[in-house]
Amino acid sequence: MAEDVYKPGNLLVSLKRHAAAIATGLRYLLSTKRMTVRYPEFVIDLGEGYRGMIRWHRDRCISCSLCAQICPAAAMKMYKLPGEKKMYPGINYQRCIFCGFCVDVCPVFALEHTPVHDISYEELDEMIYVPTKFDTEWVSPAAKEGARPVKVVFDEEVGLRHEPQ
Amino acid sequence: MALLDKIREALEPLGAKVEEVRPGYISVSVDAGNMRKAAQLLFSLGFDHVVSVEGVDWIKDKEIEVAYHAASYEPELHGVIVKLSTRIPRDKPELDTLIEVWPSALYPERETWEMLGIVFRGHPELKRLLLPPDYQGPPPLRKDYRVVEEGFIVDLTRKQ
């Protein structure tokens, strides 16, 4: 690469550069590539390993409280509920940063990540999951309303392709 | 001559304590009055910029340690950091600025003034940088400014 390529050139050079820029623009104008995933209609299937909403299994939990101790955002807490002998973890999604430390530290697989990530709330209070509420399956609202799942595929030509399943 | 010896030779006449904390990390501590001289000597040894200016509040000793971490862009000094530090009393934290030696200390010194209340005499711009302009409390990085961390247990049985 010549050193002076990135300097203002004479009229001819500059016209060539203008033409190259416009031609590139036109080439993309006429291509059919898109990067957008039209979310409420299509939803990306995140698959195994994604650090999404956390699922707690009450039956597996041994109340060791490691998850609450490791939580860097003070989102996971041990709740002492009326009428319960043991303390159980609950989570505050106002704070959760999805670092996944709690899942990684749980010795009995009582906590696991789900690929669901697109839950929204109308009220702040709804975001606090006390143990009684925490032990439920997560369902993506978009998927529930019939969004088509797409899979992300790497592609040399378009970078990421989103293939409907 | 090894770098450590060079630094020793240059700085020990000032009464500096030079030690190698870890490979590539040399600590030099001097009296507050000798800071500028020590800085100039380090600069002439090739340490041409300051990576960090910081204070550590040793509240039990009633002292604040002000540390300048100097490094160099010269290839032979790559990978070496020299900590030039001094201890000054907590209740009268004043020190001459080193921006004449190391202009790169301009913003870090300003930040250290703001966060630990250390007055750098001769610094042209000691005004709020990161905190709100009307911040009134004690310098926040001092140890007597406490941040309360929550516990990890919520007791819902005691409610009502």
Add this chain to the structure above:
Amino acid sequence: MAPQPLDKVVEFILSPHIFAPLIYPGLLAAMLVLLTLIWAERKMTAKVQLRYGPLYVLKPLGGIIQLIADAIKFMFQEPILPRKADKWVFVLAPVTMMAFTIIPFAFIPAAPGFVGVDLEYSLPLVLSLSALVPPLILATSWAANNKFTLLGGVREAFMMVAYETSLFIAAFAIATYYGTLSLSKIVEAQTVPGIVLNPIAAAIFFVAMLMTASKLPYDIVEGEQEIVAGPFTEYSGILYMLVMGASYMELYVLSLVFVELFLGGWKPVIPALASIHPAFQGIALFIKAYLVLLFAVFLRSVYARYRLDQALEIGWKKLFPLSLISVVWSLILLVITGGA
């Protein structure tokens, strides 16, 4: 047996004096251009940028009525009058601005003999009318009484003197060759498109057109990265719509003039079409003008913004001498070919 008065009304509306300024190429067509062009601009930019652009307002047609939705939103937005603004100027300037961009339609011929007011000097008149807009932008910027608007106004003042001269000279260069200043006569006289005869003038006119309408790479006046929205910073609601619409209207007026000067006006590329119905001639003009507009707004996805001093340099040091050269070129052509 239709009643007599209705015929009169239809005839009245179809007469060039009314139809040209109000329907085509005037107000109604201009509104259509405004609505679809901004949509097309966003859509094209989105396409280049691998996005979708406006989509969900009337999805089967790709969101084409997005601008109507936007317009409705602007209509119902509260137009905020800054307390320290000069209120009368602040409100009247955008309205007057819009008016000055619409008046030229009365003088732009849309088809052979079809023009609101047929003047011998329609070309300078149309250009002069559109040159009245920049001073009004200055007025808005002064009236809003804001630091950012003021800077925008100063930029507009600098830009205005830089491009208007070249725009006028380039237009007169081609008019010199045809020997007339009447737009209709220029079109009639064009057997070879002006862009072939005098490409320099065409290029200058196009660049100056971009500068006039603040389109990239010359959207310096609005320069949102430095001065928020330039002279229009304080505008909101329907007034904002007016000031933003005015620049597109100006672009439309100038592109009509561009087509009539350099692209053979209403003469269709396939002459046979014109013989089917005279209306095709008007449509040809519209299509040509629209293509010019599309290209002008397409540049948005290719270019960044020039610096003010660079744009002035281009205006004064490049366009101005070149425009003089284009006059000389026209004269030489005139001598060689003996005129159109």
Add this chain to the structure above:
Amino acid sequence: MTSPGSSELRGNPYFWYRLMGRDEEGYDVYELFIGPQHPASGHMRIIVRLDGDIIVDAEPDIGYVHRTMEKLAEGREYLKNIPLFERATIIDAANITWGYVRAVEQLLGLEAPPRAEYLRTLLAEINRIASHLYGFGIAGIMLNHSTMFMWAFGDREVWVQLAEDLTGARLTHSYIIPGGVRRNLPQDFKEKALKAIRYMEKRLQDYERIFVKNPVIIARYVDVGVIKAEEAKRLGIVGPNLRAAGVRYDARIAEEYGAYPELDFEIPTREEGDAMARLLVRIEEIKQSMSMIKQILDKIPDGPIFHEKYYRMLPPKLKEFVEQTGRLKLPGAFIRLKPEPGEAVARVEMGHGEVFYHIVSDGGIKPYRVRIVTPAFRNVVLYRYLTRGARFMDLPAIYGSIDYFPPEGDR
């Protein structure tokens, strides 16, 4: 087309002090407050003083997103600080936490196994590309080149996706922990990464045509915001901004951490020191990073991804899970890491430049003092230096070209 302004003033890094009193000396100065909520300056304010179209002084007023990270770090266990520091530069999470982890590892006397070092390097380079693309996009939109903005952010998605495949999170990976990394390389990662690299190489050519070599960009960037090697050294500039001024300094060669000593790569430098040079150095670094990713995927050794000392503590059932899924489980003792009293420093090269950590430990489970100096904080002085004497419209060009990231500067 050089920016006007006195060269005598430019040469002296202190000249703004003398200019402080300009008003009283009878100059007319037009003061503009750009930001903190402004299309061009995210979360920071630049107080610009203009003499006509010439910038007399541009004072960066930072701190709008200051989150007291150094103070918060004093109240938390060592491990918990990783997700905290990540948030300083969320677009470059691997690099910014790596510095902290290196310092903690020095205090603990730990060393990560070779495979973990390779995986760290891999994620660091993916992050570097993503970070540069982010900077590219911002540089584009600062000049109102919206296509560059969209393209760079769109293509960044490819790298973010790669990082997600590796770590399970798009941005806040929290991947690098003392003693190793949290996940092993997924099965089909190499294939994906190679596809991404080939795609990016093609796209860089289009970037060149529509942006870098676009005459408008050349007009806006060449000879704008010039800083030469001598001044860059005095002001302590880091990262691509330093290397664009011709100083060959990079923490990756200075500190020789991770897998870098075993990789073959170049440190691109340029002499001009202008905005264009800064842009070109970043493009070259993207290319270098891609070559490094290829090398890493070829060379990566087998072995554990986590230090034996802590891995041993896991019960057999968890070990089995780790072997099967490649996802690490943490031992409970890991929550309260307890290093010896002492101090450690570490430097790591981020996309924006060098990040510095100094940790003082008093032997407790929480650090006594953590000092972070981020590259953006060290580069903030450039606003004053580069803008002086430039035209007002150069401000966004300079801002975009130095790739300043406000949350990183504020911490």
